[in-house]
Amino acid sequence: MDITYNKLVDVEWRRQDDRKAQLYSRCVVALATVATVLLAAMAVYNLLTPRVSSSHTASSSSIRLPQAESCYDPCEIVLVESIPEGLEFNSSTTHPSIFQAWLNLVSEARSSVDIASFYWTLTNKDTGTHEPTANQGETILKKLAELSGKLSVRIAVNRPQESQPQDDLKLLNDSGADIRTVNMRDLTSGVLHTKFWVVDKKHIYIGSANMDWRSLTQVKELGVVVYNCSCLAADLGKIFEAYWFLGESQKIPSPWPSSFSTLYNKDTPLQLPLNNTPSNVYLSSSPPSFCAAGRTPDIQSILSVMEDAQSFIYIAVMNYLPTMEFSHPKRYWADIDTQLRRVAYERRVKVRLLISCWASTQPVMFPFLKSLASVYDPMNKLDIQVRLFVVPANPKQKEIPFARVNHNKYMVTDKIAYIGTSNWSGDYFVHTAGSALVVNQTASRSPDPTVQSQLKAVFERDWSSDYSTPVTQNSNLKDFC
């Protein structure tokens, strides 16, 4: 898995920290300026242009913000999961596999496949084990290689270290794919941690799974695939184009050229039907310096989804730390932690965190989780609870390096489904490239389940399963994982 990166990127943080802070504030100022100009321009445009409007567009915003055109694509959205070999739930909550989604995308592709990725190890040559469960990853690689000769296959990948296996990338390159490596170390002292696909500029996948065979059979992952949705694909395409651009220029434009700008964000989401249900969606992106005008930075989307919750916030992430994990000297970073405590206190929102525990879990996560879990007092209607999810491994599975872990990264509230690609610690929102899909279907009157209700069921299944254990003040990390 990606653990080796921690060490690799480590040394770089120190040197570049101050420069980043400056860049960040400059980016915010620039963004605000551009946004203001854009809003003014759009207001004028709105005055001059008659617009098509549907019933849900009219009521969706109390502030009079300019709104983009509605989208009438027949978008089909499907939650997809990787459930590690041997994991069993006593639950009827199941979703198609990520493997199946990728197979579908590969077989649907007619003109283009764009993939944003962290690293590639789809065959298990990397581990020296002989794992039959690597066959799904190997199938995907083979099919992508076949496509590479026939249509446009573009891959943006974090610049690999010398020591990293590059066989997959070499195979794809030799098969005709275009590959650009993004030197995130130099650009932001982070990594490109994003994982998404855009196919034929109309289907997308986004989620926690890396281009790693383990992500299909040995690591627990969650993502979402949206078919027949060119409006959304066009917007994700802009994030891809930003990585593609950076892969060549190796320099972050400031401001970004307007072709990277978006109309869709937390204040003016894209309005479209998802499975025939009126929905508001947008894509967020990190780090902030990668956000062109209009794009909501990932951290802002997380904080605003929390802000908007009225009764509950369920969070399932691999790592949770109120720190800049990789910074030297050490730095505390409590944006998310503070928001959770605040909504739990001020609005009595029920908060649940399901965090992963495995052999490589950093012990320092524990005191911070205990601290959050201590904000629990039914008398005062304080209700934050934390559990650890452990993916068990038999002796043979234990031999597979960096596997057997819950790697998913999502949040569901009484209103919103948030599906992301980032670990939850400061670095991921400040230095590292990641993105998320935010889905709001509160206007739905359809009897069909919303993404929010499906994601809630996934969370509840995992939370109440035998694989999860409450964190208490007496919990000892060693007892868990």
Ligand SMILES: *[C@@H]1O[C@H](CO)[C@@H](O)[C@H](O)[C@H]1NC(C)=O
């Ligand atoms: C996300 O967190 C996990 C657990 O610490 C780690 O293995 C992985 O490297 C992290 N991702 C990145 C890009 O650092």
Ligand SMILES: *[C@@H]1O[C@H](CO)[C@@H](O)[C@H](O)[C@H]1NC(C)=O
């Ligand atoms: C969700 O959409 C409804 C309208 O459909 C809107 O009133 C509400 O503010 C939205 N919530 C968020 C968090 O975007």
Ligand SMILES: *[C@@H]1O[C@H](CO)[C@@H](O)[C@H](O)[C@H]1NC(C)=O
């Ligand atoms: C990719 O393929 C081209 C030829 O199509 C070759 O010139 C280039 O060296 C290859 N790059 C890598 C990293 O293998």
Ligand SMILES: *[C@@H]1O[C@H](CO)[C@@H](O)[C@H](O)[C@H]1NC(C)=O
């Ligand atoms: C996408 O649209 C095509 C053509 O209208 C249709 O055949 C296909 O079933 C749709 N795919 C999904 C997953 O809805």
Ligand SMILES: *[C@@H]1O[C@H](CO)[C@@H](O)[C@H](O)[C@H]1NC(C)=O
């Ligand atoms: C499923 O239910 C059985 C019987 O109640 C129980 O023994 C088992 O531990 C449960 N498994 C999980 C994963 O919750």
